[in-house]
Amino acid sequence: MLVLGIETSCDETGVALYDGRLGLVANRLHSQVDLHAQYGGVVPEIAARDHVRRVLPLVRDALEEAGRRPSAVEGVAYTGGPGLIGALLVGAAVGRALAWGWGVPAVAVHHLEAHLLAPLLEEPAPEFPFLALLVSGGHTQLVAVRAPGEYRIIGESLDDAAGEAFDKTAKLLGLGYPGGPALAALARDGDPGRFRFPRPMTDRPGLDFSFSGLKTHALRTFRTEPPGPTLAADIARAFEEAVVDTLCIKCRRALRETRFDRVVVAGGVGANRRLRERLVRKLDARVFYPRLELCTDNGAMVAFAGFLRLEAGERQPSALGARARWPLDSLRRICHRPPSAGADPLAEGGR
Numbered sequence: 001m002l003v004l005g006i007e008t009s010c011d012e013t014g015v016a017l018y019d020g021r022l023g024l025v026a027n028r029l030h031s032q033v034d035l036h037a038q039y040g041g042v043v044p045e046i047a048a049r050d051h052v053r054r055v056l057p058l059v060r061d062a063l064e065e066a067g068r069r070p071s072a073v074e075g076v077a078y079t080g081g082p083g084l085i086g087a088l089l090v091g092a093a094v095g096r097a098l099a100w101g102w103g104v105p106a107v108a109v110h111h112l113e114a115h116l117l118a119p120l121l122e123e124p125a126p127e128f129p130f131l132a133l134l135v136s137g138g139h140t141q142l143v144a145v146r147a148p149g150e151y152r153i154i155g156e157s158l159d160d161a162a163g164e165a166f167d168k169t170a171k172l173l174g175l176g177y178p179g180g181p182a183l184a185a186l187a188r189d190g191d192p193g194r195f196r197f198p199r200p201m202t203d204r205p206g207l208d209f210s211f212s213g214l215k216t217h218a219l220r221t222f223r224t225e226p227p228g229p230t231l232a233a234d235i236a237r238a239f240e241e242a243v244v245d246t247l248c249i250k251c252r253r254a255l256r257e258t259r260f261d262r263v264v265v266a267g268g269v270g271a272n273r274r275l276r277e278r279l280v281r282k283l284d285a286r287v288f289y290p291r292l293e294l295c296t297d298n299g300a301m302v303a304f305a306g307f308l309r310l311e312a313g314e315r316q317p318s319a320l321g322a323r324a325r326w327p328l329d330s331l332r333r334i335c336h337r338p339p340s341a342g343a344d345p346l347a348e349g350g351r
């Protein structure tokens, strides 16, 4: 089955083609970074308008890259949520319309499921079950993954997500948007011995996270320490160290609790080099990452997750399935069943 995947949940337009026999055959991305940079963050209305401009040309590019005609596409997957509703609606409307026009089924994909299944696009792919550390701009979650679609959230952030904390701390250090990569780059020049930031919620049992205090800690340090040429870099280093160490401690705990011996790291913060190295070095488990461009938002992961669900017979009814909030653990296990029994994945357990 050849599946077209469309991702428009935030500030990247991603379009890809996944072939059940050949794997990923096209992957195109347009980043809106330049558009939002002047505002210091993502402006939802601008994001939605840009997706409108980019998505169809990217679909054409992807078909050309794969050397396929539109008639070869056998299913369409689009990100149904969670995300910015205006942005999601663009991908949903275009995906649904293309599927209708081409006479093929469509499916709405959960953005976080797409992130956490992305490492399955790599060789070697992790086997089930595994622990997933989902670290994106909007979510930080530890998920026990028994099978595709069977997700139990065993820990999550009570306030800011890890990516959000990176972005906010970057902003207060005067770095632009997107903050995560900029802060990580600055941290490389920082002195790891100068400041030690707290490791929030590691002094008590449990798997939840809280990163908003770190941002305040960074701000206080920035304001009270004597200004100097290395101050921002030293703070960036201490901040990154604290986030990475905290994620590592909680992953180790989650492994003990689940008795799993595989960890999958997914989402934008999974692109952080220090985090990748630390987890490999410190965890008593095999650690799987997707390549960097499959960590941050992309169409490939949507095409792949959609492929799994479409192959299993799931179909999205003709309504546009897009929602800003969509709990990951409300999804159904992906199992093969006749297409007629395929149900609306958005209809269950929603708010």
Ligand code: KG4
Residues within 6 Å of the ligand: 010, 135, 136, 137, 138, 139, 162, 163, 164, 166, 167, 178, 179, 180, 181, 184, 267, 268, 269, 270, 271, 272, 273, 295, 296, 297
């Ligand atoms: O998964 P993603 O691309 O989008 C969401 O679904 O949210 O994640 C974006 C987040 C942003 O907060 C960004 O600052 C962060 O991932 N990020 C990083 C790095 N690259 C992206 N954070 C730390 N270090 C990085 N190298």
Ligand code: ZN
Residues within 6 Å of the ligand: 111, 115, 136, 137, 267, 268, 296, 297
């Ligand atoms: Zn994402």
